[in-house]
Amino acid sequence: MTVIFSKKCEYGMQAVLYLAAHQTEGVTRVDDIAATLKVPKEFVSKILQSLTASGIVASKKGKFGGFALAKDPSVIRLIDVVAAIDGLEMFDSCVLGFPNCTPDTPCPVHDTWGELRTLAYNMLTEETLDKFKQKTINKIKTI
Amino acid sequence: MTVIFSKKCEYGMQAVLYLAAHQTEGVTRVDDIAATLKVPKEFVSKILQSLTASGIVASKKGKFGGFALAKDPSVIRLIDVVAAIDGLEMFDSCVLGFPNCTPDTPCPVHDTWGELRTLAYNMLTEETLDKFKQKTINKIKTI
DNA sequence: TAAATTTCAGATAAAACAATCCGATTAAAA
């Protein structure tokens, strides 16, 4: 079962957090990212390629090449990664899967779900990657 | 993209809400449920079969057969449907997909995500199906 | 220039999820 975001999106967020945590060390090879995050190498490679196209990460080809953030971590938010990979559709849909989302015919859990979506959106929007650096480093150690 | 729950689970919740709203009328045919909810008939049929096995709905075979709730709607909660179909794993997982969920090495969004999961869990747990009756009827009209 | 190492790009494979089909069974009514 999916927990809100696709695997692609989860790996994307993890990889970007990783890059933010290792930002000072220049580019990072996909092999290192995949090995420490324990995610499929070829898959995360593809994801980073697409995030390169989105302008979130930058790539350097050839020997001693790898990936790095394209911008300063203080201007990248997790929601940017979500928007680039899964899109923001989920913040506009119903948990129960009902169509025709209108305030005048709310589905049974309308109110609470509305709060939830806002909370989730804020969670991914309010902090930038640099704020996550230490927690990411701690987390990665335990994977 | 999935919004938390699988299609199977969404349809399951919708169907159960439908049955609660039509509870007074005895059993309901799958054809009716599928037609008004505009969901694939054979699929929702399979889902209702599995919910029968879970003891949430009851089935009556043969002519004038159909499905109905197995218990009074005042003792069925949406979380019961979720537990029967998707399981409760999501209330124990990370949005970012990190493993090793331990309080001492929290992933970057640990605190907010914890609140979110609790809120989602409560949303599906605190109210029973009978509370949703009127809203469900209104919602169904607009599908 | 040649060798080594890495990303890039496209094709393909495997797995999970969603949907459909069909024959069997059951039960009510004619």
Add this chain to the structure above:
DNA sequence: TTTTAATCGGATTGTTTTATCTGAAATTTA
């Protein structure tokens, strides 16, 4: 008893997601 209308159960198909493979292009060092 026969017909009719429904669920049941298993198999099958289709679609999307996830993962892998392979060869080309780029870049650094020798």
